[in-house]
Amino acid sequence: MIEVALASHGQIRQSADISSLGAPKQGQGEQAVEQQQKESTNVQADFGKRLLEQDRVTLSDESSAQLQQLQQRDQEVKSHEQAHITAGGSHVVGGASFSYQKGPDGQQYAVGGEVQISTGAVPGDPAATLEKASTVMRSALAPSNPSAQDMAVAASAAQTIATARLELAQQQSATTEQVGEGRLRSQQSALATEYALHGQGLAAERNRTETAINQFV
Numbered sequence: 001m002i003e004v005a006l007a008s009h010g011q012i013r014q015s016a017d018i019s020s021l022g023a024p025k026q027g028q029g030e031q032a033v034e035q036q037q038k039e040s041t042n043v044q045a046d047f048g049k050r051l052l053e054q055d056r057v058t059l060s061d062e063s064s065a066q067l068q069q070l071q072q073r074d075q076e077v078k079s080h081e082q083a084h085i086t087a088g089g090s091h092v093v094g095g096a097s098f099s100y101q102k103g104p105d106g107q108q109y110a111v112g113g114e115v116q117i118s119t120g121a122v123p124g125d126p127a128a129t130l131e132k133a134s135t136v137m138r139s140a141l142a143p144s145n146p147s148a149q150d151m152a153v154a155a156s157a158a159q160t161i162a163t164a165r166l167e168l169a170q171q172q173s174a175t176t177e178q179v180g181e182g183r184l185r186s187q188q189s190a191l192a193t194e195y196a197l198h199g200q201g202l203a204a205e206r207n208r209t210e211t212a213i214n215q216f217v
Helices: 016-021 030-091 126-140 148-216
Strands: 092-102 108-117
Touching (some): 030 092, 030 126
8 A cells, every 4th residue: 555644644642531631649659650650651652653654544544545546547548549549540650758656656647648640642642631630530530539639630530531532533524534545556557557558459449440441351
């Protein structure tokens, strides 16, 4: 049990019963008076000791409760930030940073923390941006009890995901159009070649026919 000495208590109060114990009885000699004074002092000291022990027990219980709360909070905070780090992967910038509170045992306990994570889009690459923003969202929502800041980061990542998907769809549509135009040009070129060859064939056939007629004439 953790014990902490306090300086908030005042002097020990003495009751009438205790003070009466120090009063000498009539007819006793000097030695009897001295003996009674010693007994009175011992009784007062013993009473004071009991009061101090009672205060220490009460304080010890309060300190134990506070220590237990700090230990639990320390574990929650560190688990929370570790969840961010694990889910965030390479997008996490550095490690976690914590704010601490000194416990009744003199040790430092984490009561708050944060993790920095990169949330910017990947220029010119909506597919990479989509993947990154998805990781950021998973990291923000990884702890069992996301904070308000975590939810804000997740909302921002969701917006980035929507924008990246739109850009990716537009990019894919443009690519499809380019492929279609390329195919059309290829088909037109093939058709033109076919017509040219067909024309050349007709011309050759016409020449052969004319040659045959001339031979008969």
